[in-house]
Amino acid sequence: MITDNLSAVSLARLQEADNWQSKYRLIMEWGQLISPKPELREPANAIRGCEAAAWMTHVCIDGHHRFAFDSDSRVIKGLAALLLAHIDNKTDAELARLNLNGLLEAAGLEKHMAPSRNNGFRAMVLRAGELLELPVE
Numbered sequence: 633m634i635t636d637n638l639s640a641v642s643l644a645r646l647q648e649a650d651n652w653q654s655k656y657r658l659i660m661e662w663g664q665l666i667s668p669k670p671e672l673r674e675p676a677n678a679i680r681g682c683e684a685a686a687w688m689t690h691v692c693i694d695g696h697h698r699f700a701f702d703s704d705s706r707v708i709k710g711l712a713a714l715l716l717a718h719i720d721n722k723t724d725a726e727l728a729r730l731n732l733n734g735l736l737e738a739a740g741l742e743k744h745m746a747p748s749r750n751n752g753f754r755a756m757v758l759r760a761g762e763l764l765e766l767p768v769e
Contacts, residue, residue, distance in 0.1 A: 635698055636666050641717035646739040655741060659710035666709040669702040681755030683748045684708045688756065690763035696721050697764060701756075711753050714739065719760055727764065732757045 641662050649655045669687075677687040684705035691698050699720045701712040718730060736742040736753055745753075 634667065634669055634671075635700055635720065636713070636716070638662070638665055638713050638717045638720065640665065641713045643714070643718075643735070643739055646714070646741070649740075652744045655739070655744070659714070659741075660706055661710070662713035663706035663708070663710035665713050666701055666703075669700055672700055672702045679752075679755050679759045681758065682708065682752040684752065686712070686752070686756070688712070688759050688763065690760070695723050697723070697727065699760065699763070707749065708752055708756075711749065712756055715753070715756050715760065732760070 672687040677689045679686040686703035688701045703709050
């Protein structure tokens with residue numbers, strides 16, 4: 633599975649951004665970090681509830697969860713980069729400590745994004761939970 637280098641993605645960088653435009657630019661930059669993965673574009677990998685077409689898959693290797701993501705939308709890719717930076721290559725114990733639903737609020741994004749983008753992010757979180765076989769809220 634092809635994974636992306638998301639080491640440049642940081643919640644702290646978003647929190648430090650002066651205004652919404654700066655945050656949006658960061659998200660767009662992060663969207664470029666996710667490479668096209670045509671092999672992911674299968675119905676079984678589709679993220680339901682995301683307005684833009686998006687796909688996510690997962691594999692667990694030696695106790696570490698690895699994720700791959702693709703979309704045509706740079707904004708959705710940027711939001712996925714934020715999510716994946718928090719969940720990719722983590723163990724079950726590390727994932728259990730995360731509050732992924734609060735990530736947009738912690739980043740100061742929730743109040744600025746259109747409802748469709750908020751819903752898209754929630755759909756990505758739900759898809760990650762499904763792939764991890766976690767209870768879905």
